Structures are given as structure tokens and as C-alpha cells.
Amino acid sequence: MSDIADRVKKIVVEHLGVDEEKVTETASFIDDLGADSLDTVELVMAFEEEFGIEIPDDAAETIQTFGDAVKFIQGAV
């Protein structure tokens, strides 16, 4: 697993308080990991800070799963 994926996973695990095994490629933050809409905003904020990038609102809306997040960030850094 790439370094970026590891760092994203760490943020997700810490923020949502879920087991690491649950954070799979296709795991949806809201449907599978118990996030509410405000959690997803906070996750995006945390990703922005961790990777020093800006994630515009329309892009943030497309980030539904762990895999989406990793893919977006890999393209942005």
C-alpha cells in the first residue's frame, strides 16, 4: 500500500474511530464507516492539512469512499 493510502487510512481510523480492517478500497465513509455529513467535511479538512492541498467543494462531494480519497489525493499532491 502506498504511503498516501497509509496516511489517509490513519486519518480515517482516528477521526471515525473505526477498525483499520474496515477501511477498504470501496468502504463508503457514510454507509460503511458511520460518518455523518459533518464528519465528511472534517475528513476533507484533515486531508487538506495532512497533504497541504486544497480540495474544492465540488471535488469533495465526489469523495465518497476511502478509495476515492486516496485517488483524489494522489492526483493532487
Added chain:
Amino acid sequence: MFDLTGKNALVTGASGGIGGAVAEALHAAGATVALSGTREAPLRELAEKLGARAHVVTANLADAAAVEALPKAAAEAMGSVDILVNNAGITRDNLFMRMSDEEWAQVVEVNLTSSFRLCRGVLRGMMKARWGRIVNIGSVVGATGNPGQANYAAAKAGLVGMSKSLAYEVASRGITVNCVAPGFIETAMTDKLNDEQKGRILAQIPAGRMGSAQEIAGAVLYLASPEAGYVTGATLHVNGGMAMI
């Protein structure tokens, strides 16, 4: 009680009577304050009077770009914004039938829209800190209406609905959002009334007098304090009994 040591507060309209008193009360409780307003001279004067832990960040709230920049400027000056007091307000009174689009838009822009933008601007830091206090200064007329003030009353009532909605969204993050609704308070705004107007107003106030800016500041200090952590989405009316709501 009400110890704000280590907290950083942004107060808009701090050059006015109520805003100045709010800034003084928060500062006296130990907070660092960023004083915002359009006129720099009275803000500097207040900052000098307060001494340490006081910063001046000027902004014209009718200018959207200046409003967007204000939370950042305040956070740069103080390190963070833990407490936001949206106090700045203007009036453009006119009879409804004569009220221009411009009079309506200016009052809604400064009193309501700028508060929305400032709330949005400070939320990120508060969410991360898992602590925040937003106090929006409304008005008794937002609840009762007032002839000649359709724009002002609409904007002030709008603040209440906005505050309640935001309070729902961020309550789980340790952030509270409340309103303080002053009645008739002795300020430059009410000094302009003549004796006859004042007499008519006083007849409607059970307390028999106008309130002081310090009495509003006390209500704001409470809502900004750690002790008020379980109070959110509320409107605290401070009006001498003029409207018991």
C-alpha cells in the same frame, strides 16, 4: 465563573457602544480580543485603554471580500478565533412603502449576510478545536417588529433562524451558537431620539429605563463562557421586560 483566560475573541462593531462594552467584558474575563469596525481611530483608542491582549482588525462589513478576510486576519493576530461576537449593525429606517431596494439590501447585507460569512469563516478552527462560541447580537424588534424598520427587523429575525440552524449542525463539536436580543439600550443610536420619543419608549418598558451596554455585555459574556456549554440555539432577551418572550 466565566473565566476566558486563553480564549481569543473577535468582536465586530467594537467601535460602537454595545460592541465596545462586549469587548471590555470579554477582555476583563481574561480573553484576548480582536476589535473590528470600519473606523480605526475609536478601535485604537479602545485597544489602548484595554492594554495587553487587544488587537485592531478593521473591516467594512458591506464589502464581501473584507468580510471573508476578517476571520483570517483575526486568527493571525491572536492565533485562533474561539469566540465570535457578531455585533456590527446598521439601520436604514424608512416606511415600508418608501423603502428602497438599496435600503433593504444594505441592512440585510451588513446585519445578516456578513454574520453568515463570519460564522462560516471561523467554523473550521472551532471544529478542529472542538470548542467554540458564537454570539449573534439580534434585537427585540426581530421578534416584535417595528414600524419603519422592516429591513432591520427582517435581518435580526433572520439571525435567529440562522443561529438555530448552525447550532444544530455544530453542537456535537462543542460549538454553541446563540443570540442576545437587546431592547432599548443607551448608545449613540438611541441618543438621537428626542425626549418625546424616549418618553413613549420608556412607557412600554416595565423596568422604566433604558438598558446599558454593560448589561448586554454581561449576557454575551455568559454565553461565551465555558459555563454556558449546554446553552445553544437560544435567544437571550435583555430588554427590561419590554417583550417577555
